[in-house]
Amino acid sequence: MVWFKRKKAPVAPVEKKTVQMPEGVWTKCKNCQEIIYAKEIERNLNVCPKCDYHFRVSARERIDLVLDEGSFVEMDAAVRSVDFLDFKDSKKYKDRIKAAVKKAGDGDAVICGSGLLDGLPVMVAVFDFSFMGGSMGSVVGEKITRAIEKGLEAKAPVIIFSSSGGARMQESILSLMQMAKTSAALAKLKAAGIPFVSVLTDPTTGGVTASFAMLGDINMAEPRALIGFAGPRVIEQTIRQTLPEGFQRSEYLLEHGMVDMIVPRQEMKARLSQVLRIFTKS
Amino acid sequence: MKQFLDFEKPLADLQAKISELKDFSTERVDFTGDIKKLEKKADKLRKDIFSNLSRWQRTQLARHADRPYTLDYVDHIFTDWFEVHGDRNFRDDPALVCGFARFDGQPCCVIGHQKGRNTKQKVHRNFGMPNPEGYRKALRVMQMAEQFGLPIFTFVDTPGAFPGIGAEERGQAEAIARNLREMAMLKVPVIVTVTGEGGSGGALAIAVGNRVMMMEHSVYAVISPEGCAAILWSDGAKGPQAAEALKLTAPDVDSLDCVIDDVIPEPLGGAHCDHKAAAATLKSYLKKHLDELMAMTADELIEQRYDRFRKMTRISE
Numbered sequence: 001m002v003w004f005k006r007k008k009a010p011v012a013p014v015e016k017k018t019v020q021m022p023e024g025v026w027t028k029c030k031n032c033q034e035i036i037y038a039k040e041i042e043r044n045l046n047v048c049p050k051c052d053y054h055f056r057v058s059a060r061e062r063i064d065l066v067l068d069e070g071s072f073v074e075m076d077a078a079v080r081s082v083d084f085l086d087f088k089d090s091k092k093y094k095d096r097i098k099a100a101v102k103k104a105g106d107g108d109a110v111i112c113g114s115g116l117l118d119g120l121p122v123m124v125a126v127f128d129f130s131f132m133g134g135s136m137g138s139v140v141g142e143k144i145t146r147a148i149e150k151g152l153e154a155k156a157p158v159i160i161f162s163s164s165g166g167a168r169m170q171e172s173i174l175s176l177m178q179m180a181k182t183s184a185a186l187a188k189l190k191a192a193g194i195p196f197v198s199v200l201t202d203p204t205t206g207g208v209t210a211s212f213a214m215l216g217d218i219n220m221a222e223p224r225a226l227i228g229f230a231g232p233r234v235i236e237q238t239i240r241q242t243l244p245e246g247f248q249r250s251e252y253l254l255e256h257g258m259v260d261m262i263v264p265r266q267e268m269k270a271r272l273s274q275v276l277r278i279f280t281k282s
Numbered sequence: 283m284k285q286f287l288d289f290e291k292p293l294a295d296l297q298a299k300i301s302e303l304k305d306f307s308t309e310r311v312d313f314t315g316d317i318k319k320l321e322k323k324a325d326k327l328r329k330d331i332f333s334n335l336s337r338w339q340r341t342q343l344a345r346h347a348d349r350p351y352t353l354d355y356v357d358h359i360f361t362d363w364f365e366v367h368g369d370r371n372f373r374d375d376p377a378l379v380c381g382f383a384r385f386d387g388q389p390c391c392v393i394g395h396q397k398g399r400n401t402k403q404k405v406h407r408n409f410g411m412p413n414p415e416g417y418r419k420a421l422r423v424m425q426m427a428e429q430f431g432l433p434i435f436t437f438v439d440t441p442g443a444f445p446g447i448g449a450e451e452r453g454q455a456e457a458i459a460r461n462l463r464e465m466a467m468l469k470v471p472v473i474v475t476v477t478g479e480g481g482s483g484g485a486l487a488i489a490v491g492n493r494v495m496m497m498e499h500s501v502y503a504v505i506s507p508e509g510c511a512a513i514l515w516s517d518g519a520k521g522p523q524a525a526e527a528l529k530l531t532a533p534d535v536d537s538l539d540c541v542i543d544d545v546i547p548e549p550l551g552g553a554h555c556d557h558k559a560a561a562a563t564l565k566s567y568l569k570k571h572l573d574e575l576m577a578m579t580a581d582e583l584i585e586q587r588y589d590r591f592r593k594m595t596r597i598s599e
Contacts, residue, residue: 076599084538084596085529089514142595167482167504169514172528173535176482176504177594180490183462184588191467207504209455210443210483215463229455229483230445234509238445248450256451 029053031224045265054222054265056202059111059128062161066269067124071116076146080107081139085172093170096132104131108139109164112147114156118273120280123151127163129203134164136208137171141178144212148185148196157195157276162213165231166206179211186215195279197272200227200250200259218275219259220268221250227259285347289331289339293551296324328551335499338522340531341507343499344478345441348554350561351410352379352394352437355477358561359568360385360392368419372452375416377408377444378488380423385435386569388576391427393420393488394437394477410479411444414457417487421461424468433471433572436488441506443484458487465490466591471575471583473568475546476500476532477553492587493571494541496532497564498548502541503530540594543571 027038031053041048045065046055057065063072080097087093101107109131114123125147127134144160151158167175189196198216200209202225210229213219221227228248236243246252253259263271286294300320303313335343343349356363360383367374379396382389395412398404420436427434443454465472465488474491480502496502505513510528511520529535532545546567553560575583 078599080598082596082598085527087527089527138594138596142597145592169505169510169528171596172504172530173502173541174538174594174596176486176502177541177591179459179483180462180466180486181591181594183459184466184490184591187463187466188588190463207483210458210487211462212459214453214456214459228450229443229458230450235445235447235450239447241447243447247447256453258453258456 030055047265052223052264054202054224056129056163057265058130059106059126059161062126063111063113063115063124065265066159066272067115067117067122068119072113072124073115074111074113075150076112076143077107079139079143081137081171083170084174085170087170087172096170100131104128106131108143109134109136110140110143112143114150114154117159117269117276120273120276121154121156122276123147123154123156123158124161125158126161127201127208129163129165132168134162134208135166135168135175136164136178137168137175138178140168141175141181144178144182145185148182148189151194151196152185152189152192155192155194157197157280158189159197159199159272160212160216161199161201162204162208163201164204164206164208164213166208176207179207182212183215186212190217195276197275199263199268199272200253201225203227205229205231214258216260217279218261220261220263220271221253221259222268223250223262223264225250227253287339287342287346289335289342290551293324293327293331296320296327300324332550332552336522337501337525337529337531337534338507340499341479341501341521341525343552343554344501346478346552346554347399349439349478350553350557351439352392352396352477354557355394355437355561355564356381356383356392358558359565360390362389363392366423369415369422371418372415375408375412375419376406377410377412377440378416378420380419382427382432385433385572388572389430389432391423391432391434392437393423393434395440395485395488397439397478408444410440411442412440412484412487413444413446413449414452414454417443417457417461420488421457421464424465424472428468428470431470433473433575434468435568436472436474436491438474438476438480438485438489438502439478439500440481440484441479442481442509443487458483461487462490466588467584468587469580469583471572471578472587473571473575475564475568476502476542477564479506481506490587490591492575492583492590493543494590495544495546495567495571496535496542497546497553497560498532499552500532501525501530502532502535503528538596540590 032051397410
């Protein structure tokens with residue numbers, strides 16, 4: 001026996017309302033999942049206003065964040081990668097370079113030049129992760145080495161902002177050699193008593209971490225950046241264990257003595273200026 | 283027991299047959315003719331196999347279980363060897379051996395990756411994958427060599443630096459990076475030989491030399507073929523394809539004209555067939571380079587080493 005009967009027909013499901021929303025007005029924070037007005041994040045230097053998550057920023061944006069307005073003079077902008085091994089996976093390396101240059105508008109994964117930081121002349125090299133994962137091939141290694149040599153010549157401190165998946169596989173052995181080349185240039189800089197600050201941003205792994213990025217007189221990291229030698233997936237596959245919470249994040253590296261300080265993006269310029277002024281006579 | 287790779291198998295079978303015939307031979311039964319014929323056939327087969335090796339086959343040879351390791355070369359090339367242990371901070375790393383010895387009477391420093399042959403040794407040596415303390419030990423010993431003005435020989439044979447939690451905690455990246463920087467400034471000759479696998483940063487961390495050479499069947503690349511395949515094709519089993527793409531063999535690397543100085547020929551069939559002969563050839567190359575470098579001043583050595591790596595670039599401007 002049925003006690004209650006549904007008299008009305010079931011309500012027809014509401015037709016899916018389509019809201020006209022232009023792309024990119026709202027952004028979901030990867031960390032706190034909060035939906036935030038994109039302009040607000042941008043105003044906050046690409047840091048989530050709710051949870052302080054640091055979004056990745058392009059090389060050009062970062063240069064604007066730390067150097068005095070209009071002071072940046074780019075070097076070696078025309079240098080381009082060459083596919084000397086005829087490397088091919090699902091795509092030819094040649095085509096990958098072309099596509100990346102077209103997308104980024106820049107020649108490779110690092111932008112180098114001179115500029116002023118609170119009036120102090122400095123050499124900077126800034127990675128762009130969006131260019132082939134910030135990978136280091138001949139061009140990246142060469143541009144960074146030239147920036148260091150220029151710093152040596154001009155007696156100007158060198159700052160490198162890293163964000164890279166490591167050495168670029170498509171240039172095989174020569175990518176590996178960039179690690180030795182850049183580190184050797186830093187050896188000369190050190191011998192000359194010129195400061196080098198390495199700023200590690202999300203993510204910095206592989207051959208970049210295992211060369212200049214860990215060699216700063218001061219190593220700074222942005223909050224919660226992934227920093228390591230082997231990628232977390234490789235380690236998990238090797239040891240077949242899940243990794244501890246917060247493994248290879250900036251805070252973990254600070255705790256283990258691998259970085260000197262964690263510097264939020266909003267304080268980066270002031271902190272760089274403070275540090276460099278201690279180490280340079282002016 | 284000897285171990286054979288797939289492509290060595292036909293040759294191994296033939297050789298087994300030859301030795302069987304030799305065993306059967308008595309004064310009355312003479313197989314000399316047959317043996318000679320088979321030996322001729324074996325020689326031809328060996329030449330055929332080894333003149334057409336694919337890059338993947340060469341990679342397998344570089345990893346051959348019977349290949350001479352650092353301590354084997356030490357036995358054959360050096361005298362008065364004593365090993366030193368530990369980084370003075372954490373522990374001794376058996377994956378990287380360091381010590382001092384004499385090379386034709388000349389006191390010197392020897393550093394190299396070390397793999398194991400049986401399971402127990404392999405685990406003990408961590409498959410030739412050093413932890414940070416291994417690289418720190420190497421640096422300590424290299425700086426000691428500098429202190430006493432001794433030339434340094436390094437032998438590279440590692441799949442790569444160990445990717446583990448402890449290694450990350452103790453700064454694997456920092457240890458490698460520091461070696462790259464400090465080796466650039468060493469005031470003594472540094473002669474590097476890639477004897478087997480030159481696996482990425484884990485290899486380079488003892489390979490910043492005035493001279494860098496590769497054994498004929500060694501490989502040297504930025505990543506292992508399996509690792510490369512896992513990233514580019516999401517399939518670690520595509521190692522053979524990745525090996526082709528990475529161009530990681532000694533002749534490949536040599537063709538770049540800036541990374542290595544010499545490809546050291548191995549006995550036909552590979553160094554694992556005749557450790558003694560392989561070591562003898564290697565020694566003659568080491569001697570040649572050592573003589574050249576011993577004539578240079580400390581500043582010249584540093585400058586030459588810097589220029590060597592400075593030139594490693596392929597770009598368009």
